[in-house]
Amino acid sequence: MALVFVYGTLQKGFHNHRLLERSIDCGPAKTADRYVLRSRPHGIPFAGRDKAVSQIEGELYEVNDATLRRLDQLEGCRINNPKLSWYHRELIDVHWRGECLKAWIYFNPDIREPIVEHGCWARA
Numbered sequence: 001m002a003l004v005f006v007y008g009t010l011q012k013g014f015h016n017h018r019l020l021e022r023s024i025d026c027g028p029a030k031t032a033d034r035y036v037l038r039s040r041p042h043g044i045p046f047a048g049r050d051k052a053v054s055q056i057e058g059e060l061y062e063v064n065d066a067t068l069r070r071l072d073q074l075e076g077c078r079i080n081n082p083k084l085s086w087y088h089r090e091l092i093d094v095h096w097r098g099e100c101l102k103a104w105i106y107f108n109p110d111i112r113e114p115i116v117e118h119g120c121w122a123r124a
Contacts, residue, residue: 002068003103005029005094007037007058008045008121010071019070024062030119031056032093032100037121038113045121046108054119060096060103068104075106 003026009016012025034052039045047056063071072079076086087106094103116124 001062001064003094003101004061004063004068004071005031005058005092005103005105006061007047007056007105008039011059011122013122016074019067019074020061020063023064023067026060026062026096029058029060029094029096029101029103031058031105032095035107035119037116037119038110039116039121039124040113041124043113045116045124046110046113047105048109048111049107050109050111051115053115053117055095057120057122060094060101071106077106 010020034054035056036048036051036053037045037056077089078085082088087108089104089106091102092105093100
C-alpha cells in the first residue's frame with residue numbers, strides 16, 4: 001500500500017476519480033512545501049517544482065500497487081524512464097490531520113499555463 005496525494009481530476013467530484021473509488025480516502029491534505037500549481041480554468045492542472053508559490057491543497061488516498069500502476073498509466077508516468085514521462089511521480093511531505101506523511105505526487109514541468117496562486121485547483 002502507498003499514499004498518493006491528488007490535486008486535480010483525481011479528486012472527488014471530478015472525472016478521473018473513478019480510478020480511486022476502491023481506495024481508502026484519507027481526506028483533505030496539503031503539501032508541506034510550497035510548489036507552483038498551474039491550470040487554465042477547468043483545465044488540466046500541473047504541479048511543478050520551478051517556483052515556490054503556495055502549498056497545494058488536495059486529497060490523500062491509500063492505494064494498492066495495481067491502482068498505483070493505473071494512476072501511472074493515466075498520468076503518462078514511466079518510473080523507469082522519466083525522459084518519456086509526461087508527469088513524474090515523486091515522494092513528498094504532506095500535512096494530514098496534524099501529521100507530516102510521505103506521499104506520492106505527480107509533477108509536470110509545463111510552465112505555459114497560468115499559475116493558481118492559492119494552490120487549490122478545485123477552487124480555480
